[in-house]
Amino acid sequence: MRKLILFALINLFLFSSLTIGSTIKKGKDLEESSRTILGIIVGKHSLYDVQKKLGNTEIWEDGDAALAESKLCYLFKVETGEIVVFFASNSEMAGPSLEITDTRLYFSNSTDQNNKRCTVNNLSFRRSMATPSGIQLGISKEDLALILGSPEKSTDPNILFYNYMIDVPIPKNDKNYSSWADKLESCFEGKQPYYSIGSSVVAYFEKNRLIKLEIGRMESIC
Numbered sequence: 001m002r003k004l005i006l007f008a009l010i011n012l013f014l015f016s017s018l019t020i021g022s023t024i025k026k027g028k029d030l031e032e033s034s035r036t037i038l039g040i041i042v043g044k045h046s047l048y049d050v051q052k053k054l055g056n057t058e059i060w061e062d063g064d065a066a067l068a069e070s071k072l073c074y075l076f077k078v079e080t081g082e083i084v085v086f087f088a089s090n091s092e093m094a095g096p097s098l099e100i101t102d103t104r105l106y107f108s109n110s111t112d113q114n115n116k117r118c119t120v121n122n123l124s125f126r127r128s129m130a131t132p133s134g135i136q137l138g139i140s141k142e143d144l145a146l147i148l149g150s151p152e153k154s155t156d157p158n159i160l161f162y163n164y165m166i167d168v169p170i171p172k173n174d175k176n177y178s179s180w181a182d183k184l185e186s187c188f189e190g191k192q193p194y195y196s197i198g199s200s201v202v203a204y205f206e207k208n209r210l211i212k213l214e215i216g217r218m219e220s221i222c
Contacts, residue, residue, distance in 0.1 A: 140205075
């Protein structure tokens with residue numbers, strides 16, 4: 001399932017619309033309050049930041065090609081059961097800094113072999129972890145829509161997609177500005193050089209109850 005969010009983000013950059021036929025919210029960003037889990041912000045903090053904040057744990061590599069990533073995970077106990085939280089850094093997009101490109105959290109499934117590599121975290125929560133905007137496991141589709149608005153079109157009513165894209169101008173004092181300025185027509189439609197930031201939320205439901213959440217964010221240029 002993790003492939004969905006990476007394919008969604010890659011499609012943001014390659015095709016400017018998802019292959020499922022949905023429309024990207026161009027010019028709109030996914031707010032930090034909806035991509036922050038346990039104080040960790042997707043697209044801002046690194047896996048090293050996670051270790052410092054939530055406790056040291058193993059970072060391991062998984063996948064190949066565009067799906068290759070470094071990741072770590074924790075297991076939390078809450079009133080509603082156990083929740084697994086993964087933080088991952090896409091190898092192609094983030095590089096050696098291990099900046100977090102996506103996070104995934106879901107109710108623990110004893111059959112998932114990946115869970116065995118997760119470190120048990122003793123932080124206590126009365127309920128499931130929530131983003132500052134209020135997204136958390138267990139909420140309904142209607143609750144999620146109140147926070148993020150209407151989802152994109154999906155062929156599966158139990159999987160909702162939210163996709164965002166913004167362009168950020170490259171400052172003229174950036175050390176690489178001149179090299180990009182030579183490519184105004186080929187890369188930037190004659191505009192000032194910019195880089196694009198794509199964000200995605202993929203929400204999985206069962207009986208109108210959110211059981212898995214994936215949040216991703218990547219940068220691209222030209």
